[in-house]
Amino acid sequence: MTGDALLTRVHGLWERLAAVPGPFPTGGGVLIVHSPRSRLCPPGWAGIVRLEDGVLVTGPDEPSTGMLRRALAGTPVDALVRADAVAARLPVADVLGPAVLAYLPTDRFRPVAAQVAALPAGHDDIRALIAAAGPEDTEESGLADVDSPVFVLRDGADVVAAAGYTSWPESTAHVCVLTAPGRRGRGLARRTASAAVGHAFDAGLLPQWRARSKASRRVAGALGFREMGAQLSVRPDVVR
Template sequence: MKNQFLIVRAQQVWLELAGVPVTFPAEGTQVVVSERSLLCPPGWSGIVTLGNAAIITVPADGIAELVRERLGGLPVAALTDPDRVCRALPVAEVLGPATLAYCDKRDFPPTDPGVTDAIPAGHADLATLLAAVPPDDADECGLAEITSPAFVVRSGTHIVAAAGYQRWPGQAAHICVLTAPRQRGRGLARVVGGAAVADALTNGFLPQWRARPEPSRRVARALGFHELGTQLSIRVTGLSAPGRGSPVE
């Protein structure tokens, strides 16, 4: 399979986030109890599919039994379908699904490094951009948590688009992109996103693009990303357990 190498690398990222020893089966689903899982918010259950396999972390033994019973017979592709999962389980809340896409140097198109500027992650101009967009956009993009430089496009002195990445376990670079609302539709997300991806590849990281809306997915595909899996988080009604914060909330 052309993308098998990418799938194996991507699986390692999520195995490290699971918080307990677990493996992706050759096919099918593996369910484990993990109060420390970072696949989902604390007390939730996290479902990640990559290729023909899935892992599911749950916060308690009782939920594990229920999930194995109700989801064990579903095809892997159905495990991140909210309608199918909600029909099978007593779900109180859902986050996602989000598409998981990855790329390597072979498929990444050349970029023009002269189009963007690089500034430190904590730069005041980046904070100004984040403060100027709706709070949901600022939270969703993840730029406040990047560990790389921010790659930006300016209009005059103002940043109108920015991208960077967060270092994740498994040598992953989780790409974060934001364009000012009035500047969208001009291809700026591809420009700054491409600069961030190029930097991640140069440093030997695995670029990861996690997206829900189709416009973001289109940008990722234009940059050579392959959609290899999906992620869904669920909170099962009446069954919860303490947990820790998650980079994928």
């Protein structure tokens, strides 16, 4: 898949998630639209997604969207997915992110050979790993929401690393990885994620990786993922 074809496919994904007509902005463009059904962010929030040199922003209602247009006008594309830069221009009650968005065409994949097992999502051993990791790491990983098989590594009877994916629109596989506390930094995430990515490719899906931490970004980079943008969600502090 060429770079242009990949970007076109990723644009299509976020256009659909934004629930707005029209193409994703390019060439340094910024589009700010009212979209109460946007899935770029939680309900009632504003969603900001940058892909290469274009940014799409969705507001939950007309007052918030108008405020976004006034406050963010003229802001550089890169700054629109920086929480500090947005908060300096806009009254913000809460923030999620930013997270880097990365994608993996088949010709860039660098698989890792590993003896992993596959378990169904929701298996007791997966729930035990989730409990050990705690709510913050589990939410960040997204592993509790996967709908694919979950690929795991064990230490004895215990699952110490797991990866799967959630099916997103436009034939996209959102990859989710979780490693037990105390077992990180040993290459386990890369091995389980490689198995999940291979399964996604076999299903004809485009793997997506969303990461906030440098460690997660390193895992994605080792597998060949290409960073193409970032996502930020803010809850505007609107006085009504």
